[in-house]
Amino acid sequence: MSIAVANTEGLKLKKFLVYSILFHVALVLVSAVATYIEHYQSGNQWGGVGGELGGPTKVNLVSSAAIPLPKEAVVPESKAVDPTKGLYKEEKRAPEPKTPATNIPKFKAEKPLPPTHKSRVDQIKTPPPEGAVPYGKGGNPDMPTGSAPTHGDESSGVSILGQGGADFATRYGWYIDAAKSRIYSNWQQWTIDSGARNSRTVRCSITFTINRDGSVKDVHITQSSGNTSYDNSAYRAVLSSNPLGKLPNDYSGAYVIATLDFNPPGVQ
Amino acid sequence: MPRSFAKFGSLLFLAALFFCARPAAAQDWFHAAIGMDNKKPVVAIADFGPHADSAKTHAAQFSQIVRDDIAFSGILDLASPSFYPTTSPTNPSELRGPQWADPPVKANLVALGNVNETSSEAAVEAWLFDVRNTAPQQVIGKVYRGAPTDAQVRKMAHLFADEIIGRLSGGVPSVASTQIAFISSRSGNKEVWVMDYDGANQHQLTSLRTISLTPRWSPDASRIAFTCYQPYTVPGTRTSLSTAQICMYSMDAGKLVSFPRFPGTNSAPAWSPDGSQIMFSSSMNSTPDLYVMPIAGGKPTRLTYSGIGGATSPAWNPKTGQTVVFVSDRGGIPKLYSMNADGTNVNLLDLPDKGYVIDPAWSPNGQVLAFSWRRPDGNYDIYVMDPTSQQIILITRDAGARNERPRWAPDVRHIVFESTRSGTRQIWTMLADGSQAKQLTTTSQNESPNWSAR
Numbered sequence: 236m237s238i239a240v241a242n243t244e245g246l247k248l249k250k251f252l253v254y255s256i257l258f259h260v261a262l263v264l265v266s267a268v269a270t271y272i273e274h275y276q277s278g279n280q281w282g283g284v285g286g287e288l289g290g291p292t293k294v295n296l297v298s299s300a301a302i303p304l305p306k307e308a309v310v311p312e313s314k315a316v317d318p319t320k321g322l323y324k325e326e327k328r329a330p331e332p333k334t335p336a337t338n339i340p341k342f343k344a345e346k347p348l349p350p351t352h353k354s355r356v357d358q359i360k361t362p363p364p365e366g367a368v369p370y371g372k373g374g375n376p377d378m379p380t381g382s383a384p385t386h387g388d389e390s391s392g393v394s395i396l397g398q399g400g401a402d403f404a405t406r407y408g409w410y411i412d413a414a415k416s417r418i419y420s421n422w423q424q425w426t427i428d429s430g431a432r433n434s435r436t437v438r439c440s441i442t443f444t445i446n447r448d449g450s451v452k453d454v455h456i457t458q459s460s461g462n463t464s465y466d467n468s469a470y471r472a473v474l475s476s477n478p479l480g481k482l483p484n485d486y487s488g489a490y491v492i493a494t495l496d497f498n499p500p501g502v503q
Numbered sequence: 504m505p506r507s508f509a510k511f512g513s514l515l516f517l518a519a520l521f522f523c524a525r526p527a528a529a530q531d532w533f534h535a536a537i538g539m540d541n542k543k544p545v546v547a548i549a550d551f552g553p554h555a556d557s558a559k560t561h562a563a564q565f566s567q568i569v570r571d572d573i574a575f576s577g578i579l580d581l582a583s584p585s586f587y588p589t590t591s592p593t594n595p596s597e598l599r600g601p602q603w604a605d606p607p608v609k610a611n612l613v614a615l616g617n618v619n620e621t622s623s624e625a626a627v628e629a630w631l632f633d634v635r636n637t638a639p640q641q642v643i644g645k646v647y648r649g650a651p652t653d654a655q656v657r658k659m660a661h662l663f664a665d666e667i668i669g670r671l672s673g674g675v676p677s678v679a680s681t682q683i684a685f686i687s688s689r690s691g692n693k694e695v696w697v698m699d700y701d702g703a704n705q706h707q708l709t710s711l712r713t714i715s716l717t718p719r720w721s722p723d724a725s726r727i728a729f730t731c732y733q734p735y736t737v738p739g740t741r742t743s744l745s746t747a748q749i750c751m752y753s754m755d756a757g758k759l760v761s762f763p764r765f766p767g768t769n770s771a772p773a774w775s776p777d778g779s780q781i782m783f784s785s786s787m788n789s790t791p792d793l794y795v796m797p798i799a800g801g802k803p804t805r806l807t808y809s810g811i812g813g814a815t816s817p818a819w820n821p822k823t824g825q826t827v828v829f830v831s832d833r834g835g836i837p838k839l840y841s842m843n844a845d846g847t848n849v850n851l852l853d854l855p856d857k858g859y860v861i862d863p864a865w866s867p868n869g870q871v872l873a874f875s876w877r878r879p880d881g882n883y884d885i886y887v888m889d890p891t892s893q894q895i896i897l898i899t900r901d902a903g904a905r906n907e908r909p910r911w912a913p914d915v916r917h918i919v920f921e922s923t924r925s926g927t928r929q930i931w932t933m934l935a936d937g938s939q940a941k942q943l944t945t946t947s948q949n950e951s952p953n954w955s956a957r
Contacts, residue, residue, distance in 0.1 A: 339825050403531045406640055409612060409633045409671060411535050412544055416578065417673025419537045425892065449674050479674040483642070488531045498538030 403491055407483050411493075414445070414479050418495065422472035431462040435499050439466050441473050442494045449478040457494065469497040544671055546573050547582035547603055547610035551618050551627070552593030558620035561656045565618060565627060568657055571701060572664030572679040575941075577916040577934050578672050582610040593617040595641065600634040611635055612642065614667060618656075625651040629663045631670075642670060657703065678912045682955045683919055684708075684718040684727050685930050689947035695729055695752060700912070700932075700954070702943035708752055709759070713745065717771055717951055721778050722821075724955040726760075727752045728772035728781060735764050749783050763800060767791075773817040775844075776824040782806070784815035793817050793829060793846070806846030809833050816862060819844070822869025828852065830861050837861050839874060841890075852888070854895065866911045866935075867956070873898075873909040873918060873935075885909045885920055887935065898937035911935075912954045919943075919952040 404411060424432060431437050439460035444453045454473050456466050473495070482491060548570045553562040574581040586607040592598040592615045603613045616629035631643035643666050649655035661679040668677035678700050687696040690707060693714045698705040709715055713732040720727055731750040734743045749772045751762040767786035774781055775795075782795040785803070791813040794803035807814040812833025820826040828841045837859045839852040854860060858878040865872055872890060877883045883905040888895045899906040904924035911918055912932075919932045922940075928948045933940040 339823060404533045405636060408635055409544070409642055411533055413671045413673035415535055415537045416541060416543070417675065419541045422537070476673065480670060480672070492532040494532070494534045496534075496536040498536055
């Protein structure tokens, strides 16, 4: 009866063990060094107050005070999967359900317009006090988001954005302004229920992805205003602005994720 | 065995290193707000520096044309040149951001550059910088080369303005290099003329010495279809009559090219959005109705049966290509009707008042319709209608003058039209809200303008 033996005579495993330990240690060291280099070479980019570039362009008044921030935009794509590079295969999205093509609406002057459904704002029995934080909405500050003092005239209104990941807002402020003004010009505010349109606190956020060629995809409402007509008007404004301008030539990414807060019109 | 394992192991290790040591891409994003007072970006165009004595006039010309284009764009404000620093930077190293971003200039972006000229070539280096940050960011950097003539410098200036406006508009095209076709009587007959969008470079295209009307650019701006009077031989006879026909001018060939002729009166050509078909009004089968035929030739297909009312002035929705708006008298006076591109489903576009309604023109994004309306109070004015909301907006407010035949610019912001407000019939442009009206022609009578798509 012979018993299977792992090590036959003459086969020395000690050397392999040594090699193995050495390689493992070296690997750990290299990955630590790489992380260290990458982290400190490209600087602390994640929205730190008074970051590398310093100066007023990066200071965000909203975050430096103890005012609760609006909810961070929910980024739909997994951070672990970068479809542009890396080992991981891009996960295919489920195909969108095919909808039959809708006919172009006909001009029917005789047909009365369908009645708009009552907005939820109108149904509140006692109107909330002016400037109140809507309950359960994460405490929106009653002030416009994303404004920051910049070089030059503050009243120019085209100030540098408060927040941007990996420098996009600082380097490409002009691109963001162009996208904003295009979307703003497509925002058909007459479609908003009058109660919401006159409100000073209604606000929603739309998040979408801009590809290199300017095409817009993955548009969705990340923070609802509580009023459907307001949300829909903002959603349509983004959809009608497709495609936006091409991303800047010296921008290295394949896409950029944009979040726009639609503030009550006329409120500075 | 251990040695080969070591070799293999180290190769494997290096391969693993390669894959793991690459930095993970940071996910770029931005968060902004709109709904505040939306002010337009302010652009300063510095004086372009001549790098040779012979370049002085061209450098000044270049700067001025770019300034005019930026001021015209409707989405940018031009920082007033009277506030600029006394010395202009002519290349990026000379640019001092705060000089331009701070008062009195208060610019968000600065264009600068230089012009170099020899006897055979003019070369312009042009940059656009964002000066709101402490370190100016380059937005555009280009070199333009061409013959050292005024016309070429003008073209280069328009191209640079196109680049600036295109980048800062968020995806809407610029019109700085576009042209306007129109009918002018200044040669004694109504002929087709063409000019730059700003009124420069007006030149005559046709010399038919009859009557030419309604020029319409093809979507790729290579041809102009128009109505002209040409001899038509009735088939089977020797009779030749001069009747209204659809004529075609080729911009590439610089002359008229042949197009089929039909009996009766044929007028008001309209191109399909893809440029493959042409729709026109024809009385080849008694009363005028709309017909469509492929550009390459073939038998026209009849689309409308209007009876005594007739149908003319078709306007094809440029975004969908599915809807056509036209003018018909079938209700007694000219009104606007819409139908599918195959002639089905004709609907009246009813307006809340009486009067002639003519000259429908779709905006390039297919969302708004401009038209002329002569209301019972006697004024001919231009209106814009949003078909989905049925809202109508009056744009021209010139009591006493006739404002007619609106046509859209490809940037959806501007409209070109004819107006008698200066005393004679001339071509004007304005923003789609009626502001910034600008006269383009002054000589003789000019009418029926059409803006090229590129």
